[in-house]
Amino acid sequence: MRPVILCALALCLLLIPAFQAAAQDRGPVTNLPLPRFVSMKAAEGNVRRGPSLTHQIDWIFKRRDAPLIITAEHGHWRRVEDRDGVGGWVHYSLLSGTRTAIVEHDMLDLLARPTEGALVVARLELGVIARLEQCESEWCRMNAGGFRGWARKDALWGIGPDEVFD
Numbered sequence: 001m002r003p004v005i006l007c008a009l010a011l012c013l014l015l016i017p018a019f020q021a022a023a024q025d026r027g028p029v030t031n032l033p034l035p036r037f038v039s040m041k042a043a044e045g046n047v048r049r050g051p052s053l054t055h056q057i058d059w060i061f062k063r064r065d066a067p068l069i070i071t072a073e074h075g076h077w078r079r080v081e082d083r084d085g086v087g088g089w090v091h092y093s094l095l096s097g098t099r100t101a102i103v104e105h106d107m108l109d110l111l112a113r114p115t116e117g118a119l120v121v122a123r124l125e126l127g128v129i130a131r132l133e134q135c136e137s138e139w140c141r142m143n144a145g146g147f148r149g150w151a152r153k154d155a156l157w158g159i160g161p162d163e164v165f166d
Contacts, residue, residue: 034070078090
């Protein structure tokens with residue numbers, strides 16, 4: 001009986017890191033997935049070295065609707081990064097759950113349907129920010145500059161490769 005108990009204890013010790021890793025995939029404040037994409041709600045937002053007003057401002061995000069990825073949470077603060085991996089801590093009130101993406105390829109075709117060869121509705125320049133409406137396995141329906149259509153997901157930053165939503 002003693003070897004059975006030792007085996008059970010060893011198995012529990014092996015599983016603890018797996019459970020801890022799974023627990024770390026959720027924010028300790030919101031219990032939402034980490035990392036996750038959000039967008040900049042404000043026209044400007046201070047980016048700080050740490051999660052409080054006493055920490056130094058390193059730079060200012062100046063692009064409303066820019067997609068950001070939250071990598072950590074602490075109280076009312078979220079550690080975020082932009083598409084270049086630049087980031088820091090911002091107050092949660094500056095962020096929105098509205099999903100946006102940045103066009104990563106110059107003159108990206110915005111299509112009427114999510115299929116190659118569909119009618120081109122518009123062509124989007126590199127760096128354009130679009131609001132995401134729906135994302136499937138390979139395509140996202142989005143709105144940019146009053147034009148609505150579908151673009152390939154791999155040409156956008158602000159959506160995970162396996163992420164889908166309506």
